[in-house]
Structure formats: C-alpha cells, structure tokens
Ligand SMILES: O=C([O-])CC(=O)C(=O)O
C-alpha cells in the first residue's frame with residue numbers, strides 16, 4: 001500500500017487501497033497513479049512524475065517517463081536514484097494501479113455507475129457499486145442542477161479544506177470547524193439538503209462528521225437517521241453521488257466471498273444488512289434501502305463508539321416489487337421482481353457463510369428492515385450458528401420494554417398488572433409482546449403462556465383471536481387468545497380495556513381522536529406509544545396524543561416530535577426508537593467477545609436503559625433519557641449486556657474486566673484528530 005500524502009490525504013475520508021508494483025516494471029495496466037511514499041526528495045522532485053503513455057504493437061500500454069522531465073541521467077534514471085551516492089537522499093517513487101475503493105475515489109479515473117461488468121471484475125469493483133450499469137449519457141442527464149443545495153455543499157467542502165490548512169492548534173481548529181459547519185448546515189431549509197451535506201462531510205472528513213454528530217446529537221439525529229433517512233432512501237436514485245457500503249445482488253451469486261474481499265477494511269466487527277423489502281414504514285425500496293445500514297452504522301459509531309472502520313453496511317439486492325422503482329430510469333438496483341423461496345434462501349445462505357468465513361465467528365450481523373416473512377426465519381435459522389441480532393424484532397422490543405419499565409414509575413403497578421394492546425402484529429409488535437411476556441414471567445414466575453394472556457394484538461383483519469388460528473402466520477399464533485372476533489381497533493379497545501396502547505403497524509394516522517379519547521376515558525394516565533417510522537407513518541403526532549387526552553397521556557414515538565404546548569404547559573415526548581439500544585447492545589457483545597445473542601441480554605439492556613431515566617426526566621413526563629448523554633447510556637447498556645454474556649458463558653474475551661462500564665468507555669472510538677508526523 002502506498003502511503004498517503006498531499007491531495008490524496010484530502011480526498012480520502014479514511015484511506016483507500018491500491019496495489020503497489022515497482023516502477024522498474026515499466027509497463028502496467030491503466031488506470032495508474034504514481035506516488036512518492038515520502039517527500040524527502042531532492043529539490044526539484046515533484047509529487048507526480050510526468051508520464052507519457054503509448055501502445056505497443058500487441059496493444060498493451062507502455063508507460064515512459066517524458067525525457068523533458070528528467071533532471072539528469074536520462075530516461076533510465078530520471079530522479080537520479082541509480083546515480084545517488086549514499087549520502088544523497090532519494091525519493092522512493094512507486095507506481096500503483098488504482099483499483100477497488102480507491103479507483104472510485106480517484107476523480108481522474110472514476111466512471112461511477114458506468115464501469116462495465118468486465119471492468120468491475122477486473123478492477124475489484126464488484127459489490128462496491130450498485131448492480132446497475134448506466135451509460136455516460138444517462139449520468140449526464142442525471143446531473144441536473146440541484147436547488148441552492150449544491151452551492152452550500154461546495155461551501156462546506158471549502159470550509160473543510162480551508163480549515164485544515166490553517167495554522168491553528170488542533171483543538172481550536174476543530175472547534176472552529178464544527179461551529180462553522182453547524183452554522184452552514186442550519187442555513188438549509190430542506191432536511192434532505194442537510195442530509196446530503198452531512199453525507200458529503202462524512203465522505204470528505206470522517207472524524208469531523210462524527211465530532212459534529214456527537215456534539216449536536218439531538219439536532220442531527222433526525223437528519224442522518226429517521227425521519228430524513230427515509231426520504232433519502234426514497235430519492236436515493238437521484239441524490240446518489242458516491243456509493244457507500246457493499247451491494248450484493250443476485251449477479252454476485254457464487255462470488256460473495258470475493259465481493260467481501262473487495263471491501264477495503266479487514267477487521268469488521270459489525271455488519272448491518274438489509275434486503276430493502278420493508279424500509280421503515282415506507283415499504284419495498286429495493287436497493288435504495290442502502291441508506292438504512294449506512295445510517296444505522298453511523299449511529300453505531302457516534303452513539304456506541306464502534307470504530308467506523310469496523311462497520312460494514314450491506315444491501316442484498318434480490319430485486320424489488322416496487323413498480324415505481326422498476327419503471328424509474330434512475331433506479332440503481334436490479335430491475336426485476338424479488339427472488340423468493342429457494343433462490344432467496346441460497347443467496348442469503350451464501351452470504352451468511354461467506355461473512356463467517358471472512359470475518360470469523362464474532363462479527364455481529366444486524367438484520368434490518370427485512371419483511372416479516374424473511375425476518376423471523378432468518379433470525380431463527382442463523383441464531384444458533386452466527387452472532388445475529390434483528391433490530392426491528394429485538395432492538396425495538398428492548399427499547400419499548402425499557403420505556404414501559406420507566407413508565408410504571410409514573411403510572412404505578414407492575415408489568416403483570418397492566419394490559420397491553422398492539423396495533424400491528426409484525427416484527428416489532430410480536431417482538432415487543434414476547435419480550436414483555438418474558439419479563440413478566442421472570443417477575444411473577446408464572447409460565448410464559450399465562451403472561452401472554454395479558455397481551456393482545458390487532459392486525460389488518462382485526463383482533464387476533466383463537467378462531468383465526470388456522471390462517472395466521474406462525475409468529476402471530478402465540479397471541480391468538482380466546483375471544484369473539486373484533487374487527488376494528490376502537491372496538492378492540494372497548495372490549496380489552498388496555499392500559500397501554502402500542503402502534504407498530506407502519507401505517508400512519510391510525511390512532512385517531514376516537515382511539516386516544518377511548519384510551520383516556522379508560523385510564524387516568526394512558527400509555528400511548530406510536531412507534532412507526534418515519535414521522536409520516538407515525539400512528540399519531542405528539543400534539544394529537546396530548547390534546548386528545550387533555551395532557552394526560554404518557555407518550556413516546558419512534559420518530560422525534562418537537563415539544564408541544566397544551567393549555568399553557570409544555571410537554572416533551574421521548575423517542576421510543578431502537579437507536580437507544582443497538583449501539584450499546586452491539587458494543588457489549590463486542591467487548592465481551594460474545595458468540596451468540598440471548599434474550600436475557602435484551603432484558604439486561606432494557607433494565608440498563610430504564611435505569612438511566614433521571615428524576616428530572618420523570619418530572620418532565622419523559623420515559624427515556626435525552627440523547628445528549630447517549631454515549632454514557634450506551635456504556636451502561638454495553639456493560640449490562642457484556643455482564644450477561646459472561647454470566648451465560650457466551651463471552652470469549654477473558655478474563656472478564658472488573659469494571660465493565662469503565663472498560664466499555666475505554667473501548668469507544670474518539671473522533672478527535674490524531675497528529676500525523
Ligand atoms: O430505523 C428506525 O428509526 C427504527 C427502525 O428500526 C424501523 O423503523 O425500522
């Protein structure tokens with residue numbers, strides 16, 4: 001690998017890979033870059049040699065040094081390396097072929113999506129680009145000018161470059177950079193423009209991106225995460241600039257191990273993978289779902305302290321059933337209907353096998369935004385052979401249980417004394433229901449089946465009851481209790497009389513005035529959780545929940561809402577989002593060297609999160625702590641998860657550190673600049 005200097009530093013967010021070959025070979029395959037691995041050459045040395053390219057009779061390229069650029073000694077010894085005496089210093093020039101990740105970041109040679117299939121194979125690009133190959137002409141059309149956004153983006157790039165050349169101390173420089181960048185980002189009116197600006201910063205200067213995000217977490221989380229990331233996925237085709245993460249499509253069948261090897265980092269600790277079929281509550285976005293693994297992994301670093309270089313976002317592209325995308329000429333994914341059944345299972349199996357083979361047993365694979373029918377099966381199938389975690393089933397369950405544990409301090413009673421009604425019986429709904437039942441059983445020592453009787457679910461066909469058993473999907477069956485059929489949510493509320501109402505259906509505006517009023521008439525302090533994302537899919541808004549319950553609801557939502565004023569009082573609502581859990585949960589698995597995920601670890605994470613809600617938070621009606629202290633919160637979650645891994649004999653990092661909170665904190669990535677010599 002060549003060492004980076006000069007402009008290559010500034011153009012690489014982290015660094016790229018190149019294959020180095022000695023200059024003396026004389027002829028190489030294009031595209032080539034010439035680089036000096038140190039700058040201690042004689043006066044007159046330049047960072048880039050002047051080369052002439054010609055073609056031999058057999059068509060192969062020959063690279064010659066231009067005679068005019070020689071300093072003495074002729075063509076053969078252009079920089080005097082051969083003639084130098086021992087006391088003279090020389091510059092060790094090397095010539096390398098740009099390939100893979102660094103080729104895509106080399107503006108001179110990059111062709112983006114126009115690289116052909118053959119070129120992708122020859123230059124280690126497979127997987128680094130989405131599967132579509134587009135002609136240059138389509139790339140030109142796509143580059144239609146964007147509203148004022150680009151001007152500001154250009155300004156951001158200028159800010160990053162300008163500040164790094166200033167003669168300030170590193171700390172002052174960082175503070176100044178952050179202040180200026182935040183000022184610039186705040187000038188955007190459109191959230192998607194803020195998102196694009198953040199992605200540009202991430203690409204240009206990774207440490208600055210994380211410093212910015214960590215210092216302004218409350219303000220920037222809605223930009224890099226829900227709700228804006230949802231819009232970014234919907235418009236990915238037109239905002240797409242540089243590919244992030246690995247794309248593994250059906251075209252890569254049989255070659256997945258090779259594709260993993262094209263990724264420039266070797267030591268991967270966390271993979272977030274989606275197949276794009278159920279992106280938030282937005283449905284099938286195919287290959288454009290890549291925004292989700294990228295966003296989740298940014299949070300793994302910013303909130304959980306996992307090194308960015310240890311994170312790998314992956315999108316598996318098996319096609320899409322989204323007609324709009326299939327007819328969109330700028331769609332970046334495979335233009336075909338989703339593969340299912342054996343074809344799907346085989347690709348996923350090859351992927352899971354290749355990941356373990358390449359990164360070992362302790363790499364965490366987080367499944368994200370798969371559709372119900374695959375999510376449950378994958379978790380069950382690989383739960384005993386891999387370190388897998390489904391964020392939508394398990395992460396959401398853990399965060400909601402934490403919120404409920406905290407809410408009980410406000411409303412009183414034990415879990416078993418409450419009654420729960422869900423709207424939505426998919427991954428989130430049944431995952432949460434099962435974890436509540438598990439915790440209830442632990443507390444009461446009652447059988448799981450008995451605890452489940454306190455929990456009811458409504459799906460698109462009405463209340464899940466015993467008479468529907470035959471036609472229910474397997475993950476709904478445990479919730480089919482004895483009851484006469486009930487068609488609507490409002491009738492289910494009247495019949496079941498729940499104290500807690502949880503929305504997890506992915507469908508917005510379903511907690512109507514009538515629904516909230518019914519909950520408020522049954523309970524002094526109804527607990528209402530509107531979990532679906534992004535904001536457009538939320539079951540109700542914070543304002544609706546507080547207004548329709550006359551300020552009595554204990555409310556939290558999956559996507560953030562601003563504070564609400566109702567009859568002169570300001571109400572803050574918490575964000576019941578798995579972002580509280582997965583970064584700390586993953587960190588706990590990593591620092592203990594865990595090899596499997598166990599449900600007791602999820603309960604441990606819930607308890608740790610609930611314990612972080614302060615009396616001041618409760619006074620404000622909050623059942624989650626603010627995100628401002630998230631790194632501290634994550635350290636506590638990580639410590640509890642790791643402790644459980646040791647207790648269960650699932651940890652391999654031995655001996656067990658004494659103080660797990662301090663150990664977790666000491667393992668966290670810091671985005672502060674390092675000094676280069
Ligand atoms: O991404 C989020 O905000 C939470 C989540 O996992 C989902 O809604 O699928």
Ligand SMILES: [Mg+2]
Nearest residue numbers: 368369391392
């Ligand atoms: Mg999700």
